[in-house]
Amino acid sequence: MPVLEATDRLTPKSALRHRPLQSESGSERAAGSVESVEPVAQRASRPRPTLADVASEEIAEWRRVEIKGEGQTGLKRPLRGAGRTTSRSRATLTADRPTTGTPGGQRGQTAGAAPAREGKTAGGRPPQTRRWFQAHPLLYLGLGMLCMLLLWCLLLPLISWGQTTLDDLRYGRPRTFQIDAFVGHNEAAGIPSHFIALNLNGHIEIIELPGGDPAHARIYSGPQLYDPDASLVPVTLSFADVNGDHKPDMLVHFQGTRLVFINDGSAFRPLRPDERPAVLQYLERHPNL
Numbered sequence: 001m002p003v004l005e006a007t008d009r010l011t012p013k014s015a016l017r018h019r020p021l022q023s024e025s026g027s028e029r030a031a032g033s034v035e036s037v038e039p040v041a042q043r044a045s046r047p048r049p050t051l052a053d054v055a056s057e058e059i060a061e062w063r064r065v066e067i068k069g070e071g072q073t074g075l076k077r078p079l080r081g082a083g084r085t086t087s088r089s090r091a092t093l094t095a096d097r098p099t100t101g102t103p104g105g106q107r108g109q110t111a112g113a114a115p116a117r118e119g120k121t122a123g124g125r126p127p128q129t130r131r132w133f134q135a136h137p138l139l140y141l142g143l144g145m146l147c148m149l150l151l152w153c154l155l156l157p158l159i160s161w162g163q164t165t166l167d168d169l170r171y172g173r174p175r176t177f178q179i180d181a182f183v184g185h186n187e188a189a190g191i192p193s194h195f196i197a198l199n200l201n202g203h204i205e206i207i208e209l210p211g212g213d214p215a216h217a218r219i220y221s222g223p224q225l226y227d228p229d230a231s232l233v234p235v236t237l238s239f240a241d242v243n244g245d246h247k248p249d250m251l252v253h254f255q256g257t258r259l260v261f262i263n264d265g266s267a268f269r270p271l272r273p274d275e276r277p278a279v280l281q282y283l284e285r286h287p288n289l
């Protein structure tokens with residue numbers, strides 16, 4: 001036979017949600033009050049977003065808007081201060097952006113945040129530019145050496161062409177140099193002797209007209225040059241007393257070389273071996289001759 005239980009001992013439903021405002025001791029509790037029982041498991045409620053989460057979401061949103069509006073207006077959305085963000089702005093940002101759920105009820109990242117971080121670097125430059133500026137220093141050294149080599153290969157022919165053109169204007173072809181000097185050869189009338197230095201196909205020749213008289217012309221033969229451009233080497237003359245006999249001697253200049261002809265009073269002759277030490281000492285003391 002069923003037995004009916006009294007219902008006056010059952011706890012009201014409203015008492016399950018009731019929690020006294022002030023703590024009461026066990027002896028002073030009312031007879032009909034219900035003891036507060038701590039739940040075994042906490043309620044899985046949505047955690048309150050922190051200030052750092054809000055700031056990171058706003059930065060991601062700012063970058064996403066910047067990428068979308070870069071090709072249209074070129075304006076950047078200003079970054080709002082994290083400390084002045086209101087609950088209204090947080091709700092607007094959350095409603096505008098789709099979120100992805102994560103385990104444990106944590107707030108998901110926005111869908112547009114990942115592409116913004118991948119497409120832009122910390123300085124706002126494309127990844128290609130960032131990799132270029134972070135190249136190895138030896139790469140810049142190699143590029144510099146390559147540029148110097150190319151510049152040298154271009155400048156060397158240009159300098160050679162400029163020097164040859166200048167010599168053509170000054171000495172002509174074949175290379176010819178002329179000078180007048182008093183050397184004591186048939187100069188009783190007070191007319192200086194005339195000298196012509198020629199580079200005829202690489203062979204150096206000096207023609208002397210004593211006292212300006214072609215009837216007594218003399219030809220002095222110099223060395224033969226064998227360089228590829230030997231016929232374009234200019235030859236010049238100068239006169240100085242190199243052996244101390246008070247007679248001007250003739251010096252032939254070509255390719256940084258000085259060839260000496262000794263004046264014997266009526267003509268010029270090549271340098272003898274016994275005269276060479278004294279002449280070399282004189283030339284060392286006077287390098288500009």
